[in-house]
Amino acid sequence: MIETKQLEHGFTYLDINNNHAHLKIALHGGHIFYYKPHNQEELLWTSQTSFYKEGKAIRGGIPICWPWFGKHPSDTTLPQHGFARISLWECVAVDKRDPNETTVTLELKHSKESLNIWPYRFKLTLMIIVNQTLTVSLTTHNNDTQAFIITEALHSYFHLDDITHVTVKGLENISYIDQLDHNTIKSSSQPLTIHKEVDRAYINTNNTLTLTYRNKTVTMISRGSSSTVVWNPWIEKSRQISDFHTDGYKEMLCIETANVYDNLISIDPQKSHTMEVQIITTL
């Protein structure tokens, strides 16, 4: 079943309930902000104090960072992580014929406003497939007459019961940019555990990562992605973020399927690029 509903704050969202999971996608940002496989806990974290208003991204779920990740390279007055996560997307297709699999396609196209801050004609297609797993696929089409460059991320906030019990595997011996230490390049031979603030961009990553906590393993299989960003703001930073609920840092970890820094993507006119992640939970 798929219904169009409204949050009390006024945002329109698609509410999908099939044989495998319950999922909510806001048209604001093309933003998945709730995902719960049946008989499991919510897999994605969303802040209890998130804003739901124009010009702000929902804090949690899977914000789409595009066409630049982080600060704009030359104009810091432009929105952090680009404008896709604060733009209104359109739902262009829904396939719900099979109760075991629902596919939703959203689109965002260039507009007068987008051309003012990013001077290229484009179409972004977000395809979301909910079956036993969740697949999120972001395709950038270059509809311009010149090539353009993007950086991007599916900024997934995973929901955990205790950050100090988490292990991330698949990033060992991969160079990362430590965004908390003057962008120094580092690496570690050990699986990643989190006991303090972390903000790392791993470059040239493998396409399979696992996140393990308690008795649960979440596997992320990516395609068209060469970077992984790992972020937890920990105590001090999370207190400075007004839409982050108190102690929320204990229950979340962002593992972002991305193309950032040297893994930027150049797309020629009339060509496209797809970045995708499939999220698989095993209990």
Ligand code: BG6
């Ligand atoms: C991460 C960045 O991807 O997103 C961090 O690496 C940033 O540096 C974080 O703080 C959250 O960004 P925002 O704009 O959603 O507060």
